[in-house]
Amino acid sequence: EAGVAQSPRYKIIEKRQSVAFWCNPISGHATLYWYQQILGQGPKLLIQFQNNGVVDDSQLPKDRFSAERLKGVDSTLKIQPAKLEDSAVYLCASSFRSGVGELFFGEGSRLTVL
Amino acid sequence: EDQVTQSPEALRLQEGESSSLNCSYTVSGLRGLFWYRQDPGKGPEFLFTLYSAGEEKEKERLKATLTKKESFLHITAPKPEDSATYLCAVWDNYGQNFVFGPGTRLSVLP
Numbered sequence: 062e063a064g065v066a067q068s069p070r071y072k073i074i075e076k077r078q079s080v081a082f083w084c085n086p087i088s089g090h091a092t093l094y095w096y097q098q099i100l101g102q103g104p105k106l107l108i109q110f111q112n113n114g115v116v117d118d119s120q121l122p123k124d125r126f127s128a129e130r131l132k133g134v135d136s137t138l139k140i141q142p143a144k145l146e147d148s149a150v151y152l153c154a155s156s157f158r159s160g161v162g163e164l165f166f167g168e169g170s171r172l173t174v175l
Numbered sequence: 176e177d178q179v180t181q182s183p184e185a186l187r188l189q190e191g192e193s194s195s196l197n198c199s200y201t202v203s204g205l206r207g208l209f210w211y212r213q214d215p216g217k218g219p220e221f222l223f224t225l226y227s228a229g230e231e232k233e234k235e236r237l238k239a240t241l242t243k244k245e246s247f248l249h250i251t252a253p254k255p256e257d258s259a260t261y262l263c264a265v266w267d268n269y270g271q272n273f274v275f276g277p278g279t280r281l282s283v284l285p
Contacts, residue, residue: 065218094273103179103262103275104219117271152218160266163209164273166218 063087065167067153073173079141082170086134086155092116093130094164095138096152104152110136111159143174177202177267179276187282188253196248196261196279204268208246210239211262213278219262253283 066085074080086093092111096104107126109116112133121128125144130136140147150171154164178201188194200208207226211219223232225241232239236257238249248261264275 096275101277103181103264103277105275106273109271154218159271160206160269163221163224164219164264165221166211168216169218171216 065153065155065165067151067167067170069170070168071171071173073175074143076145076174077142079139080143080172081140082138082151082153082172084136084138084153084167086136086153087165090155090157090165091133092156092159093136094154094156095128095136096154098150098152098169100149107138107151109159116159140172143172145174148172148174177265177272177274179263179265179274181261181263181276181279183279184277185280185282187284188250190254190283190285191252193249193251193253195250196281197245198248198263198276199245200263200265200276202265202267202274206266206268208241209264209266210237210246210248211264213260213262222261250281253281255283255285257281258283 094109095107098104107121108118108128110130113130128138150169152169154166156164180199182197210222213219223239228243236251240247260278260280262278
């Protein structure tokens with residue numbers, strides 16, 4: 062069974078530039094999550110989708126971050142404009158459905174903002 | 176608000192020296208507690224799920240236990256390949272929030 066796929070693995074940008082990350086969850090998983098993990102910290106939830114609807118985006122900085130999940134499968138997370146403090150690993154995870162079972166994670170996308 | 180804390184922040188062990196990692200949680204009803212292992216440059220990898228106080232799960236040199244307030248990850252006779260960051264996370268009773276702790280960085284020296 063294929064795991065969660067993410068791209069790109071690494072991205073370096075200047076502050077105020079934009080960046081987009083892509084995620085393809087495990088087939089059949091209805092719930093998709095984007096987490097931000099700053100070095101030395103645990104993952105922090107940015108947004109959770111159930112199919113193509115948003116369940117929780119309370120911690121998403123909506124003035125600069127946006128995310129969508131078209132057709133309830135792939136998802137894209139965008140940052141525009143980026144700040145220095147956005148330097149982190151962006152992890153995508155999926156689960157069969159919300160509140161049930163474990164989350165499966167991708168390898169992550171490491172963002173460095175200069 | 177759901178909270179998860181972990182201790183110690185970092186732990187260095189000699190190969191074969193057993194120890195325990197702690198995860199304390201405050202949630203509005205626990206639906207499940209999860210342990211993950213994270214290697215540098217990788218995403219978290221699932222280890223265990225615990226659902227009720229008194230439950231225990233084992234896998235090779237790892238054993239996870241759960242009480243009403245905390246969980247322990249016991250590592251017996253660790254090897255250098257057990258070096259990683261160990262994260263715990265909880266589902267609250269509403270099943271909406273999957274909250275992670277900050278992790279424990281484990282180093283096992285040969």
